[in-house]
Amino acid sequence: MAAIIALLLCFLPAGVGAQKRSHSVFFEGSDYELHVYRIYGKHPGKTLLLIGGIQGDEPGGFLSADHYADISLAKGNLIVVPRANFQSIVLNRRIINEDMNRKFADDRKRNYEAKIVAILKQLIMESDCLLNLHDGSGFFSEVWESPERNPLRYGQSIIADSETYVNAETGETVQLGHMARSVIEQINKQIEPSQHHFRFNNHRTSEVSSLHREQRKSATYYALYTGGIPAYGIETSKSLPLELEVRYHNLAINAFMEYFEIIPETPGIKLEPPELRYLVISINDTLPVVVKDGQTLYVNAGDTIMISHIEANYERGLTVDIIDYGSISDLRKKVVIKGPTEIVIRRDYLSCGNIQVAVGNSREVVTKAKGIAISRPRPTAPAISQYQVRINGKERTFQNDEHVEVVKGDTFEIVDVTVESGDASRLQVNFKGYVGNSQKNTGEDRGYVIDTGKDLWQRYSLGKKGRTYQVIVKYDGEPIGKLFVDLKDTASK
Ligand SMILES: [Zn+2]
Numbered sequence: 001m002a003a004i005i006a007l008l009l010c011f012l013p014a015g016v017g018a019q020k021r022s023h024s025v026f027f028e029g030s031d032y033e034l035h036v037y038r039i040y041g042k043h044p045g046k047t048l049l050l051i052g053g054i055q056g057d058e059p060g061g062f063l064s065a066d067h068y069a070d071i072s073l074a075k076g077n078l079i080v081v082p083r084a085n086f087q088s089i090v091l092n093r094r095i096i097n098e099d100m101n102r103k104f105a106d107d108r109k110r111n112y113e114a115k116i117v118a119i120l121k122q123l124i125m126e127s128d129c130l131l132n133l134h135d136g137s138g139f140f141s142e143v144w145e146s147p148e149r150n151p152l153r154y155g156q157s158i159i160a161d162s163e164t165y166v167n168a169e170t171g172e173t174v175q176l177g178h179m180a181r182s183v184i185e186q187i188n189k190q191i192e193p194s195q196h197h198f199r200f201n202n203h204r205t206s207e208v209s210s211l212h213r214e215q216r217k218s219a220t221y222y223a224l225y226t227g228g229i230p231a232y233g234i235e236t237s238k239s240l241p242l243e244l245e246v247r248y249h250n251l252a253i254n255a256f257m258e259y260f261e262i263i264p265e266t267p268g269i270k271l272e273p274p275e276l277r278y279l280v281i282s283i284n285d286t287l288p289v290v291v292k293d294g295q296t297l298y299v300n301a302g303d304t305i306m307i308s309h310i311e312a313n314y315e316r317g318l319t320v321d322i323i324d325y326g327s328i329s330d331l332r333k334k335v336v337i338k339g340p341t342e343i344v345i346r347r348d349y350l351s352c353g354n355i356q357v358a359v360g361n362s363r364e365v366v367t368k369a370k371g372i373a374i375s376r377p378r379p380t381a382p383a384i385s386q387y388q389v390r391i392n393g394k395e396r397t398f399q400n401d402e403h404v405e406v407v408k409g410d411t412f413e414i415v416d417v418t419v420e421s422g423d424a425s426r427l428q429v430n431f432k433g434y435v436g437n438s439q440k441n442t443g444e445d446r447g448y449v450i451d452t453g454k455d456l457w458q459r460y461s462l463g464k465k466g467r468t469y470q471v472i473v474k475y476d477g478e479p480i481g482k483l484f485v486d487l488k489d490t491a492s493k
């Protein structure tokens with residue numbers, strides 16, 4: 001069964017609904033399985049990379065990162081790797097073969113740690129800043145105060161490899177110290193006991209006199225000196241209770257998000273409609289089959305079915321109900337089917353999927369095993385692959401749900417919209433607030449050069465404010481996607 005689910009996951013769309021998110025699994029089924037969550041805000045912005053659990057005996061970091069994997073964002077992006085070194089987490093050991101956080105320089109040993117580091121390096125290249133979340137010993141202090149609190153301790157500090165860094169390619173200076181101090185000021189306002197306050201900890205890693213030259217092989221050093229992005233080790237203190245460590249990590253992440261204007265959506269969590277992806281059903285205790293929403297399951301009268309798993313875009317609140325059998329919640333119940341029925345899948349009170357159970361056989365079937373057959377899935381509206389537009393004559397492409405910024409008076413032309421499947425002739429693309437053919441409003445606005453200074457009707461903009469207009473795409477008259485056009489008064493940058 002695991003194999004069937006694993007196979008299917010590869011083909012399922014990563015993001016569902018308006019929220020753009022993806023979840024990638026590497027080395028699936030191995031002891032070092034790696035999960036990467038990418039969360040894209042509704043509005044574009046900076047990308048912050050969070051790495052937790054690079055050393056398995058530091059739970060404050062990975063338990064904190066967990067809280068960000070399911071977040072929704074209004075602006076900016078997060079890439080979250082809650083458990084970089086899963087095997088070392090399960091075994092509660094810092095190191096399995098080698099310290100994963102000392103493998104970012106030249107790396108000769110081809111162990112699993114190397115494979116994961118190669119992926120982390122790619123993620124660093126996608127990001128504007130890296131936070132590597134650790135639990136450190138004692139408390140860092142610039143001066144020697146006690147064996148627990150001194151310059152060689154790590155806890156409650158934000159570590160950088162340098163005060164500043166000049167990117168040789170762009171000439172830009174990355175102000176690591178300045179950024180850290182401003183973030184720390186925000187964090188410390190929220191921490192009452194002053195002995196728990198964070199401090200900036202400059203390892204001066206590249207300098208000859210550095211106390212931490214081994215950090216030249218670390219993720220942050222790689223991110224700064226190879227990736228050219230600011231990178232920090234966030235260290236909470238292992239001397240504190242775990243709940244407090246997680247809270248302090250969260251405060252640090254929140255403060256960095258604020259610094260980069262990465263804005264969580266409030267009240268915060270996914271609001272898209274629930275959608276069933278598939279059920280895993282076994283029939284007469286044989287190999288389970290995967291049945292998708294809208295398919296029909298064909299069985300023989302007297303067969304026993306058992307639904308063992310519901311895969312949907314939510315994890316909680318799901319039930320499956322075999323109508324006229326069992327109760328309202330029939331997950332993992334064995335039911336003997338006597339006649340045709342249907343299976344209704346709900347999240348809370350909302351129906352989010354429906355599978356017909358038919359008795360007998362059909363010509364439509366695509367899968368057949370020991371009297372089990374499943375019909376073809378019903379056709380669904382195609383997904384939009386991209387919008388092609390021209391702004392002041394210059395061609396650009398956008399994804400569904402993106403915001404296009406134009407300056408009032410720019411010309412805007414919808415060249416075309418392409419779909420991943422289906423028949424393009426059934427599409428209709430409408431710029432709400434613009435009438436292309438004033439003799440006869442067809443609702444089709446592709447090919448018109450729109451003067452955004454003169455041609456738009458403000459009362460059709462969002463909130464009638466004349467700021468954001470929508471391009472709405474329909475397929476057979478049903479809306480399947482939209483693009484936002486944001487008007488600004490003058491060019492910024
Ligand atoms: Zn560590």
